Amino acid sequence: MDKSMTKARPEIALIQEWWNVLQLEKRAGEITDATMTTYQRGMTKFWNWCDEHQVDQVTSAVIQEWKADLLEAGIKPSSVNVWLAGVKRFFDWAVNAGSLAVNPAAGVKSVKRRGTHKNHLRDKLSDREVLRVLSQPATDQATGRRDLAMLSLMAFCALRTIELHRADLEDLTTIEGMPVLRIQGKGSSEKDDQAVIYHPKAQDALYDWLAVRGKAPGALFTSLSNRSAGARLGTSAIRHLVIGYYRMAGIIDPRKTTHSLRHSAISKVAMHNIMKAKQVARHSSIDTTLIYVHQNDRLDNPGEQFIDYQNGNNGE
Numbered sequence: 068m069d070k071s072m073t074k075a076r077p078e079i080a081l082i083q084e085w086w087n088v089l090q091l092e093k094r095a096g097e098i099t100d101a102t103m104t105t106y107q108r109g110m111t112k113f114w115n116w117c118d119e120h121q122v123d124q125v126t127s128a129v130i131q132e133w134k135a136d137l138l139e140a141g142i143k144p145s146s147v148n149v150w151l152a153g154v155k156r157f158f159d160w161a162v163n164a165g166s167l168a169v170n171p172a173a174g175v176k177s178v179k180r181r182g183t184h185k186n187h188l189r190d191k192l193s194d195r196e197v198l199r200v201l202s203q204p205a206t207d208q209a210t211g212r213r214d215l216a217m218l219s220l221m222a223f224c225a226l227r228t229i230e231l232h233r234a235d236l237e238d239l240t241t242i243e244g245m246p247v248l249r250i251q252g253k254g255s256s257e258k259d260d261q262a263v264i265y266h267p268k269a270q271d272a273l274y275d276w277l278a279v280r281g282k283a284p285g286a287l288f289t290s291l292s293n294r295s296a297g298a299r300l301g302t303s304a305i306r307h308l309v310i311g312y313y314r315m316a317g318i319i320d321p322r323k324t325t326h327s328l329r330h331s332a333i334s335k336v337a338m339h340n341i342m343k344a345k346q347v348a349r350h351s352s353i354d355t356t357l358i359y360v361h362q363n364d365r366l367d368n369p370g371e372q373f374i375d376y377q378n379g380n381n382g383e
Contacts, residue, residue, distance in 0.1 A: 081166055082110060085157055096257070109153020130154060130175045144178040151177060190322050192331045197222055199316035200328070201268075209279045210291050214308055216276035217288055221309075221328035223269035224248070224262040225347050228309075228325050232302045233258075234287040236280075246270055250349065260349050 089103045116133050117125070130151075137147045151172075158172040192200070201218055205211035220226040230250050238249040238258060246264040251257060264270055280289065286299035309325045329348075337344035337356065345356040 081161060082114065082157065084166075085110075085160055088160060105149055106153040106156050109150035110157045112150050113154045125171045127171050127174050130172055134175075134178065138178065148177045151175070190324050190327045190330055191334055192318070192323060192327045196316065196318055196323075197328065197331055200312050200318070203312045203315045206275065212272070212276045212279050213288060213291065214312065216272045217305065218309065218312065218328065219266075219269040219272040220248070220262070220264070221325075222332055223266040224264055225329045225332040225349075226250075226262060227329060228302050228305050230262075231288055231305055232300060236282070236284055236287050238287065246273065262349075 086107060089098065089106060092098045093100055093103045113130070113133055116122075116136070117129070122129055134147055134151065137150070138144070155172045155175070158167065158170045161167040162170045201215065201222060204215040204218065206215055217231050220231065226248075233251045234248060240247050240249065248262045248264060249258040250260040250262050264273060276288075280287075283297075285297075288300045288305075290296055290298045290300055290304070306325045309328070313319075313323060333344055333348045333356070336347050341353070341356060345353055348356055350356045
């Protein structure tokens with residue numbers, strides 16, 4: 068391709084070359100198969116849209132027009148952002164590889180997801196609700212011990228559902244006498260982070276489950292049913308059992324999700340130290356963690372407490 072054609076629409080051959088690069092990155096363990104597929108899907112959708120609209124030159128405005136069409140067609144902002152990530156990744160690669168001189172996607176912003184702060188605010192569990200949920204599993208049974216261990220890691224270590232699903236027995240270690248779980252977080256292809264299992268209740272729950280589980284290598288949390296005994300618990304199964312314990316505890320608010328235990332844990336830390344909260348949450352940006360601080364202050368120290376109408380104090 069002529070690099071002087073900086074605004075020209077990329078040819079199929081260049082996209083195919085990029086796909087080969089993605090395949091190599093996947094084989095080298097640098098990206099996951101799901102990530103590769105997501106990037107390819109986004110670029111494919113954009114390429115097809117360009118064909119349909121007879122686009123000859125890709126500019127920032129063209130990509131924005133594509134975004135606008137998707138949103139007006141009722142596509143969720145989260146989906147648009149995922150597809151846009153593929154387009155951005157392609158043009159980043161094309162410029163770095165020297166195939167294009169200018170990146171038309173460089174200045175294109177993701178879709179702002181309205182109401183994100185409100186959704187976070189709604190799904191936090193109260194202290195009493197957390198304690199009620201943790202009291203529900205029947206720990207005289209193997210399933211109860213397993214489930215309490217998972218609930219405890221969510222409530223005291225802020226683990227996500229996907230992190231529980233990915234956890235293996237060999238990810239557990241002890242550093243300076245403290246149990247630590249190596250984590251493969253959201254969007255990561257490696258277990259390159261750590262969750263410190265500090266709280267005694269979380270430690271006890273985990274060790275009680277390990278006493279039942281045994282030392283066989285593989286998934287940390289496994290099925291105990293006759294049909295799939297020993298198989299890794301899927302994310303849908305984990306979500307189902309967490310919501311089940313919510314209902315047993317009397318929590319029926321649909322806005323209280325499996326994320327609520329993690330949200331409650333991060334909020335507790337954020338009340339004391341924002342940088343520690345960022346560590347516990349394993350957020351890449353402090354801005355994400357600051358959401359929890361603003362929410363805590365809004366509820367625990369509301370401005371409405373200063374509203375006081377007393378006759379004669381304002382001179383009226």
